[in-house]
Amino acid sequence: MQISLKPCKDVTTVNTDCLILIVDSTLSASIAKATDAACGSTISQLIKRGDFKAKTGEVLYLPAVTGLKAQRIVLIGKGENAEIKDSEFDKIINAGINSASVAGCKDISVMLDNVNVTDRKTAWQYQRIAQLITTAGYRYTATVSKPKPPLSIRRVTLQGANNDANRRAVHIGASTGKGINIACDLGDLPGNICTPNYLASEARALGRKYDSVSVSVLDEKKMAQLGMHSLLSVTAGSDQPARLIVIEYNGGKKADKPHVIVGKGVTFDTGGISLKPGAKMDEMKYDMCGAASVVGTMSAVAEMDLKLNVVGIIAAAENMPSGSATKPGDVVTSMSGQTIEILNTDAEGRLVLCDALTYAGKFKPESVIDIATLTGACVVALGKHAAGLFSNDDGFAAELLEQGKLAQDRAWHMPLWDDYQGQLDSNFADMANIGGPEAGSVTAACFLSRFTKDYRWAHLDIAGAAWNGGANKGATGRPVGLLCQYLSSKAGS
Numbered sequence: 380m381q382i383s384l385k386p387c388k389d390v391t392t393v394n395t396d397c398l399i400l401i402v403d404s405t406l407s408a409s410i411a412k413a414t415d416a417a418c419g420s421t422i423s424q425l426i427k428r429g430d431f432k433a434k435t436g437e438v439l440y441l442p443a444v445t446g447l448k449a450q451r452i453v454l455i456g457k458g459e460n461a462e463i464k465d466s467e468f469d470k471i472i473n474a475g476i477n478s479a480s481v482a483g484c485k486d487i488s489v490m491l492d493n494v495n496v497t498d499r500k501t502a503w504q505y506q507r508i509a510q511l512i513t514t515a516g517y518r519y520t521a522t523v524s525k526p527k528p529p530l531s532i533r534r535v536t537l538q539g540a541n542n543d544a545n546r547r548a549v550h551i552g553a554s555t556g557k558g559i560n561i562a563c564d565l566g567d568l569p570g571n572i573c574t575p576n577y578l579a580s581e582a583r584a585l586g587r588k589y590d591s592v593s594v595s596v597l598d599e600k601k602m603a604q605l606g607m608h609s610l611l612s613v614t615a616g617s618d619q620p621a622r623l624i625v626i627e628y629n630g631g632k633k634a635d636k637p638h639v640i641v642g643k644g645v646t647f648d649t650g651g652i653s654l655k656p657g658a659k660m661d662e663m664k665y666d667m668c669g670a671a672s673v674v675g676t677m678s679a680v681a682e683m684d685l686k687l688n689v690v691g692i693i694a695a696a697e698n699m700p701s702g703s704a705t706k707p708g709d710v711v712t713s714m715s716g717q718t719i720e721i722l723n724t725d726a727e728g729r730l731v732l733c734d735a736l737t738y739a740g741k742f743k744p745e746s747v748i749d750i751a752t753l754t755g756a757c758v759v760a761l762g763k764h765a766a767g768l769f770s771n772d773d774g775f776a777a778e779l780l781e782q783g784k785l786a787q788d789r790a791w792h793m794p795l796w797d798d799y800q801g802q803l804d805s806n807f808a809d810m811a812n813i814g815g816p817e818a819g820s821v822t823a824a825c826f827l828s829r830f831t832k833d834y835r836w837a838h839l840d841i842a843g844a845a846w847n848g849g850a851n852k853g854a855t856g857r858p859v860g861l862l863c864q865y866l867s868s869k870a871g872s
Contacts, residue, residue, distance in 0.1 A: 380516060380533065382509050382549050387490060387538040391417045391447055395536065396484035398449035399475040401457050401494050404433040408493035410538070417446035422454065434458060436470040438478050449488070453478045462497045465507075465787060472508055476515045480531045488536040503785070505537055505545050506552035510860070513556025519567045519853065551683055555786075555863040558679030559856030565671035566846060566854030570647030570664045575614075575622040575695035578644055578667070581674055582624045582693070589681040591630055597623040607734040609713040610694055613727045616651060616704025617697040623735065624670075626677045626691035630684060630870070636745040637688035638869060640677075640862060641735050643728045643751035644670030644695035651698045651724030652706055659848070666728070668845035668854060669750035670695060676862040683863075685870040690742050694731035698724070710808045714738065715830055720808035728753045729823055730812060733830045740833050746775065747836045748865075749827065750858060756819030758843040765791040766858055767840035769824035775835050779861065782868060788860035790839060799825050 387393060390413050402411045404426055415422040421444065425431045431439040433456035441452040455475050457463055463471070472489075479487045491504060516530040539545055565573060565581065579596045586594035599620050602611055607623070614621035624644075627637075648666040649655060655663065673691040680689050705711070709721050711730075714737040719730070728751050739747050757767040766783075768790035770776035776792050783789045802814030802822050810829065814822030824838050844857045 380513060380535070380553070382512065382535045382537065382553055384505070384539045384541040384545050384549065385536050386540060390414050390490070393488050394448040395450070395488040396486040397451045397453055397479045397482065397488070398447065399453045399455065399479065399487055399489045401455050401471055401490065402433055403457055403459055410490045410492040414447065414452070418444045419446060432456065435463065435467050436474050438474050440478050440482065442482070451482060451484065457494065462495045465496055465499055468496050468504065468507065469511065469787060472511050473515070476512055476532070480515070483531045485531055486534045487532055488538070490538045492538065501539070502544055502548040505539060506548040507787070508537060509549045509552030510556040510559075513553050514559050514856070517560040517563055519564065521564070521568055521572070551863070551867055554679045554682040555860055557682060558675035558863060559859045561678050562668070562671040562675030562856040562859050563854040565674060566665050566668045566856070568664070570697070573664070573667065574619045574646050575644065575697065576620070578646065578670055578674070578693060578695045579622045579624050582626050585626060585674070585678055585681065591628055591684070592677065592681050593627045593629070595625045597625070605738070606712065606714045606716070608711045609719055610696065610731045610734040612705040612709065612711045612721065613645070613651070613698050613730050614696040616701040617699040619646070619697040621696040623738065624693040624695060626673070628677060628680050628689040630680070630689070631687040635688050637690045637742050638866060639690045639692060639739045639742055639744040639747045640673050641692045641694070641732065641739055641747065641749040642670035642673035643667070643732055643749070643753065644693045645728060645731065646695060646697050648698045648725070648727065649700060651727060652700050652704050653723045653725040654700060655725060662846065662848060662852070665846040665854060666752050667695070668752050668841060671854065672750050672841075672857070672859050672862065675856060675859040676866070679859065679863050680866055683867060685867060687866065687870045689866060690739070690744070692735050692739055694735040696731050698727045713830070717810065717829065718808040720805040720811045722811050723813045726813045726823070729826045732827055736827060736830045736836070744834050747831065747834055748779070748839060748862065749836070750839045750841060750862070752842045752845050753840045754820040754823050754842055757840040760820060761791055761843055763843045763847070765789045766844045767791060767793045767820050768837060769793050769795045769821075769840070770837040771795065771828055771831060772835045775837055779837055779865060782865040783858070783861040786860040786864035788858050788864070790858070790861065793824070794821060795824055795828060
């Protein structure tokens with residue numbers, strides 16, 4: 380996909396398969412007026428007779444026009460307000476992409492004249508369009524003989540100043556989109572393909588692609604030597620060996636503290652001995668979407684060439700029942716030295732994450748964010764629209780919330796009060812791995828907080844946001860958008 384910027388001095392000379400115009404009912408924008416005049420007032424006549432009302436996201440496709448070099452026009456309504464919301468902008472751009480692709484257009488030109496998004500700069504629009512066009516091209520192909528037809532669009536020209544800031548915005552948007560697509564692809568793969576070793580191979584591929592990236596993989600023997608018995612307890616019943624995957628991106632100065640992102644990579648979760656119900660268990664292939672987001676984000680960071688250091692850590696394991704599987708009531712010792720009574724083997728995500736979070740401390744991080752499809756309780760609380768955000772630093776949480784809004788990849792700040800910690804009390808270990816039926820997402824975060832006291836930390840519970848079920852089943856690639864927005868802001872991009 381080629382995305383470029385070009386000022387539009389005369390709309391009649393724009394040679395493209397499809398001209399996308401974002402208009403209101405009065406054609407107040409100068410480019411809209413010029414286009415209407417060039418094609419003999421066709422657009423204004425269609426509006427006058429009610430064929431097009433220019434409501435937000437409304438589309439009118441004109442397959443043939445006169446007076447222009449453009450072969451087609453797609454009109455997209457923006458409503459009558461002087462400014463639109465960022466969600467309305469997404470709706471408008473997605474409608475244009477879909478209409479142009481359905482028509483088989485390979486080359487499109489998007490006119491952004493007089494499009495104002497509330498509290499968003501023009502560069503944000505370029506970044507957002509580049510991301511949306513890139514993610515619109517995602518197709519799952521790995522295990523289907525007849526995949527969905529690819530996006531027809533191959534070249535996109537955005538009307539706008541071709542300066543460094545705008546080019547950078549387009550590059551960040553496209554890179555973020557590619558990272559989201561990588562996360563979607565990994566998430567959508569079945570568990571018999573996307574194993575812990577497969578995730579390790581994908582990470583190593585990043586190391587080969589980018590000179591700025593180095594990768595190391597710890598096997599079970601090394602993890603045992605480090606005392607990661609909590610993580611290893613999850614993989615005890617599986618024939619697939621666990622892996623701790625470390626991806627280091629060195630874009631900053633050597634002395635700069637890295638930002639660390641830690642992903643839960645349970646490549647299939649049966650629940651172990653605490654076996655899950657059979658219905659929808661196939662969707663437990665998505666229990667590694669935290670890991671997928673780490674791979675996608677690290678790829679995007681390297682593609683963007685951000686001037687900072689980032690470490691991605693993936694705790695990869697498969698949770699299966701067998702004669703060697705961990706049992707409810709077993710007690711294990713984590714890498715931190717704290718002991719854990721495992722009351723429910725289906726609360727396994729926190730068991731792999733706690734050792735990975737302890738390991739993250741060795742990098743003396745500037746910040747740590749873990750990403751996990753951790754609790755069904757978070758789905759009940761927030762649904763699919765927002766990730767649950769927990770942090771031991773309210774300022775850090777506020778920063779991530781704001782970056783999530785900018786990225787249209789939102790989170791909601793959840794409590795992490797000491798009042799909840801008592802629910803994790805155990806008579807036989809330092810803590811239990813579950814805190815009972817109340818506030819399940821909160822007590823899961825409380826559990827993780829016991830391993831993150833030495834640094835600024837945030838936890839994103841993406842159990843509701845990571846994939847869609849039903850007829851549109853598929854990974855969403857979240858929260859790659861939020862993570863890329865946060866990391867690019869720390870790099871000054």
